[in-house]
Amino acid sequence: MNSQDKKAFLGFQQGELNAVAMYRRFAEITKNPEWKKLYLEAAKDEGRHAAILGRYTGEALKPNEAQAKLLGAFYKIMPKKLVHLGISKGEYYGGNGYKPYVKDEYPEMQGMMKDEYKHGNIFKSLAKK
Secondary structure (H helix, E strand, O other), rough: HHHHHHHHHHHHHHHHHHHHHHHHHHHHHOOOOHHHHHHHHHHHHHHHHHHHHHHHHHHOOOHHHHHHHHHHHHHHOOOEEEEEEEEHHHHHHHHHHHHHOOOOOOOOOHHHHHHHHHHHHHHHHHHHH
């Protein structure tokens, strides 16, 4: 892995770990069982992504728990349509970030990209409810 790819993958890895913490925090807060299930499923996928990226980077990173707590505080007061729309945009952004790395050298990136788009679609649909 060249240094440019490693730098990008470290950023992706941190983002995935932060997403795990965020989704878990939202699952703790929500009273909606459907949303809780979706948050926990997304957290599981993001955790798997972080583990894959960690194998590439060789680094053990930690989620930004302070960020998750702050996002949790915002989650409590913000309209959930806006929360879900913001999540969907972040997931699409993440999927687009993986696009340049979908190649033979990084075979898992294709599936990770598809997961990000899947999450984006799920949370976009929630934003419309």
